[in-house]
Amino acid sequence: MKFWRNLNWEGRVGAALLAVLILMALLASVLAPGDPLAISGDPLLRPFTVAAHPLGTDRLGRDVLAGLMHGTRTTLLVAFFSAAAALVVGSIVGTLAGFLGGVGDAILMRITEAFQTVPGFLLALAAISITGPSVPTLIFAISLGNWTQAARVTRAEVLSLRERDFVAAARTLGMHPLEIAFREILPNAYGPTGSLAAISVAAAILIEAALSFLGFGDPNRVTWGSMIAEGRTVLRSAPYLSIVPGIALVVTVLAVHLIGRGLFPSGRLQP
Amino acid sequence: MPPLVSLFLKRLLGALPVLAIVLVGSFLLLEAASGDAVDAYVARSGALDAEQMTQLRQEWGLDKGPVYRFKAYASALATGDLGWSTAFERPVASVILERLPITLLLMVLATALAFLFGSLLGVIAGARPGSVRDRFLSIASLAVYAVPGFWLGLVLIVIFAVDLRWLPIGGIESIASGKAGLARLADIAAHLVLPVTSLATVYLALYLRLMRDRMSEIWHEPFVQALRARGLGRSRIVWRHIARNAVLPVVTMLGLQAAAMLGGSVVVESVFAIPGFGRLAAEAVARRDTPLLLGIILCSAVTVIFANLLVDLAYGRLDPRVRTGR
Numbered sequence: 054m055k056f057w058r059n060l061n062w063e064g065r066v067g068a069a070l071l072a073v074l075i076l077m078a079l080l081a082s083v084l085a086p087g088d089p090l091a092i093s094g095d096p097l098l099r100p101f102t103v104a105a106h107p108l109g110t111d112r113l114g115r116d117v118l119a120g121l122m123h124g125t126r127t128t129l130l131v132a133f134f135s136a137a138a139a140l141v142v143g144s145i146v147g148t149l150a151g152f153l154g155g156v157g158d159a160i161l162m163r164i165t166e167a168f169q170t171v172p173g174f175l176l177a178l179a180a181i182s183i184t185g186p187s188v189p190t191l192i193f194a195i196s197l198g199n200w201t202q203a204a205r206v207t208r209a210e211v212l213s214l215r216e217r218d219f220v221a222a223a224r225t226l227g228m229h230p231l232e233i234a235f236r237e238i239l240p241n242a243y244g245p246t247g248s249l250a251a252i253s254v255a256a257a258i259l260i261e262a263a264l265s266f267l268g269f270g271d272p273n274r275v276t277w278g279s280m281i282a283e284g285r286t287v288l289r290s291a292p293y294l295s296i297v298p299g300i301a302l303v304v305t306v307l308a309v310h311l312i313g314r315g316l317f318p319s320g321r322l323q324p
Numbered sequence: 325m326p327p328l329v330s331l332f333l334k335r336l337l338g339a340l341p342v343l344a345i346v347l348v349g350s351f352l353l354l355e356a357a358s359g360d361a362v363d364a365y366v367a368r369s370g371a372l373d374a375e376q377m378t379q380l381r382q383e384w385g386l387d388k389g390p391v392y393r394f395k396a397y398a399s400a401l402a403t404g405d406l407g408w409s410t411a412f413e414r415p416v417a418s419v420i421l422e423r424l425p426i427t428l429l430l431m432v433l434a435t436a437l438a439f440l441f442g443s444l445l446g447v448i449a450g451a452r453p454g455s456v457r458d459r460f461l462s463i464a465s466l467a468v469y470a471v472p473g474f475w476l477g478l479v480l481i482v483i484f485a486v487d488l489r490w491l492p493i494g495g496i497e498s499i500a501s502g503k504a505g506l507a508r509l510a511d512i513a514a515h516l517v518l519p520v521t522s523l524a525t526v527y528l529a530l531y532l533r534l535m536r537d538r539m540s541e542i543w544h545e546p547f548v549q550a551l552r553a554r555g556l557g558r559s560r561i562v563w564r565h566i567a568r569n570a571v572l573p574v575v576t577m578l579g580l581q582a583a584a585m586l587g588g589s590v591v592v593e594s595v596f597a598i599p600g601f602g603r604l605a606a607e608a609v610a611r612r613d614t615p616l617l618l619g620i621i622l623c624s625a626v627t628v629i630f631a632n633l634l635v636d637l638a639y640g641r642l643d644p645r646v647r648t649g650r
Contacts, residue, residue, distance in 0.1 A: 167345035170625040174587030175605055179350070179617055182609040183357040198587075259472050263591045266474055267606050281475060292482040299475035306470035314466075 064315015070308035078125040085119035089275045093119070097291050111280075111294050112287050120275045121301055127276045128305060131188060131261045135195040136253035142196065143203025144239060150204065151211030152234040158208075165204045173198020177260055181269045188271055195260050199253055206249055210242035251313020255306045262302055277302050328640045335636055339629045343622075350621040351397065354614050355390050362386060397618075406622070407615035411608065416619040420601065424623065426496060427589050427601035433520045434585065435578060438527035443567075443574055445528075446535025450570065451562045453540035462536060469529040474591035477522035481595075484518060491517055494597035519596040523588055527581055531574050538570035572643060579635030583628045 060068060077084075087093075096114040098106050108117040150161035168176070173195075180194035214220065215238060223233045264270050265278030277298040284294025362380050366372050372380070381387045400407065406416035449461035485493040492498070497512045542548060543566065551561050589602035597603075601620070608616040 163341050164345055166342045167349060167625075169583060170342055170628045171346055171350070171621055172583045172587030172590075172624055172628070174584075174590055175621060175624055178590070178605060178609050179353060179621065182612065182617065183353065255470070262472055263474060266591060267594060269609065281478065285478060288478065288482060289486050292478075292486070295475070295478050296482070299472070299479070302472055302475065303467070303470045306472075307467055310466055310470060 060315040063311045067308045067311025067313075067315055070304060071312060074125055074129065074305055074308065077122050078129050081119075081122040081126055085116065085122050087119075089119040089123040090115060097287070099291075100293055100297070108297055109291075109293060111283060112291070117280075117294065117297060120280050121277070121298060123275045124277045124280060124298065124301070125305075127188070127271065127274045128258055128261060128302075131191050131195065132254050132257040135192040135199065135257045135261075136250060138192060139196040139199035139253050139257075140203045140250060143200035144207040144242070146200070147204040147207025147209075148211050148234050148239045148242065151208040152215060152230065152238065161204075162208070165201050168198065169201045171198070173256075174260055174263065177264060178267075178269065181264065186264075186269055186271050188274070191261060191264065191271060194264075195257050199256055199260075203249055203253070207239075207242050211238050214238050214241055248313060248317035251309050251316075255309045255313075258302070258306055258309070328637060331640060332633065332637060335633055339633075343625060343629070346625045347398070347401075347622060348394075350618055351390075351394055354618055355393075357612075357614060401622075406619040409608075409613055409616040409619075411611040411613035411616060416616050419604065419616065420619055420623050423599060423601045423604045424627075426598060427586070427593070428627070430516070430519060430523060430589055430593070430598070430600060431582070431585050433516065434524035434527070435581075437520060438524040438531055439574070439578060442528040442531025443535045443571055446532045446539065446570070446574075447562065447567045449532065449536040450539025450543075450566070451558075453536075453543060458536065458540075461532065465529040465532040465536075468525060469533070471525060473522045473526055473588050474595050476525055477518065477592055477595040480518045480522060491515075494595075496598050496600075515596075519592050519598060522595070523585065523592045526588075527585065530581070531577065534574050534577055535567075535570050538573055539566050542566045542569055572639070575635060575639050575642060578638075579632040582631035582635075583624070586624050586627060 057065065057068070081089075092114040093116045094103070094106050094110050094114050096110055096112055098110040098114075100109040100117070101107065102109070106116050106118065108121065110116055111120075146161055146165065150158045150165075153161075176198040177194040180197055181190065184190035184194070211234075220233060220237055223237050228237070261270070261276070262278035262281075265276040266282045268279075268282065270276045270279055280298040281295045284291065284296075284298070288295060362372075362377050366377065378387075386393070397407065404417060406420070408414075409416045409419050412419050445461055445465075449458045452458055481493055484491045492515050494515075496515050497503075497508065498515075501508075501511060503511050539562075548561065548566065551565060586602070589600065590605050591602070592598075593600045593603040594606055601623070605617070605620050605624075607613075608620055
């Protein structure tokens with residue numbers, strides 16, 4: 054409960070929203086049993102008209118609410134793991150660059166810049182075109198363009214930490230430089246990287262949605278992006294099919310941003 | 325040499341190793357793809373037997389190792405040759421050059437719109453931090469920041485193209501309308517309203533927040549206290565002193581967001597059926613056109629580097645410390 058008390062109202066709203074979303078993801082098979090891609094009723098039922106399908110059905114008669122709930126799983130799974138991978142890789146690269154200095158730093162930072170120069174979405178597209186779409190490859194593809202900011206922030210933090218007394222003390226103790234980098238410096242550099250976590254998760258959610266909207270998502274899973282794309286074919290007659298999963302997307306991304314601001318009120322959007 | 329020119333040259337030189345890494349990296353990435361251009365060709369047009377396939381591979385240099393191919397690609401690149409697009413059966417360079425201008429126009433307009441309204445609303449919010457106006461704009465921008473551009477595009481289509489019929493549903497201009505001159509320009513502008521809005525909105529919210537947050541910080545700085553003590557009017561302090569300082573991080577952000585915006589144009593162009601560079605990327609992936617994809621990655625890197633150069637120059641004009649080289 055300490056966690057809850059420490060949050061401001063923005064963080065609390067975000068945490069509550071995210072808790073609901075996680076519950077939806079966990080209970081998807083209980084509340085909406087069976088395959089969400091299976092036909093379960095008449096096609097194109099409007100929302101709030103039939104009790105069995107509260108949010109209506111799509112063009113093939115698949116339940117929108119079931120799709121939405123199962124879609125939460127894919128979204129949260131892909132977003133959390135790809136953001137985590139990006140943060141881990143980014144902070145390792147940043148720590149190494151900041152600690153090595155000199156040529157090693159220059160090479161690592163040029164590589165980071167190269168990754169920043171190519172749009173992350175293009176990188177993800179190219180990676181998916183090679184590996185084919187599935188949840189693990191999506192996680193990999195999305196993190197490919199998402200780690201650079203963590204690398205830069207960690208490097209800056211390491212540069213300011215490496216001259217501190219406790220690092221000098223560790224050096225006098227005879228610790229190996231790499232041990233100093235990863236056991237002494239990296240844990241202290243977590244703060245600023247932490248406020249990046251929310252931004253990374255939100256970015257991953259949006260990239261995953263855009264990829265599956267374009268048809269490059271996991272074809273065996275329902276995703277909000279693919280639901281929006283599916284609804285687009287009947288946009289004129291049944292716009293709700295595209296609008297409803299989009300609202301779910303907005304709510305999720307907003308929840309993540311709110312939590313980020315709740316946990317790190319000072320962490321501005323990093324330029 | 326004037327400091328701005330030397331800054332420009334220094335950045336240009338610094339970009340070369342980055343471009344080289346992009347080249348090698350994307351080449352390696354696409355080498356990892358299973359199946360080559362000949363497989364893609366056969367998959368599309370069918371009729372080739374094994375012998376013809378071997379012959380075609382020899383002709384295209386695909387039977388040699390990746391190092392040979394990289395050398396061949398790099399030396400062709402030096403002459404401006406980006407290779408042959410298997411999907412369009414035309415040189416990659418000409419396909420890209422045909423598509424790039426529309427996307428650049430889209431990006432420039434979206435950036436201008438986002439910057440103008442974002443920083444303006446940011447000033448309105450940041451002029452009185454903590455006021456009702458500020459709180460409303462802050463919350464609104466956070467909500468808008470969470471809206472994916474492609475979905476916003478669909479919602480705008482439903483409202484303005486399907487229901488109200490004010491604006492066209494997609495494309496870049498009316499087909500075979502016979503319009504010329506100003507009428508054609510107005511037609512294109514009407515087609516651009518919705519895509520530019522969808523692409524710009526997220527950045528508008530971002531710039532609003534950046535501007536507002538920076539302004540609320542600057543309010544506490546000693547020089548602002550000094551200006552107030554001297555009895556300067558509030559609006560003069562806000563516009564001439566605080567906003568002018570707070571706009572610098574927003575300008576930096578313009579360059580940093582160029583890559584993200586280019587990525588965003590892929591989906592937005594697909595939503596609005598705009599035949600631009602972004603949609604070309606999606607087509608290249610869907611049609612497994614590796615040379616085209618490689619060319620697209622390189623061109624987007626060059627575009628982003630130039631966008632950042634432009635931002636650096638603009639920054640130099642805004643910040644006297646950069647201009648004088650101190």
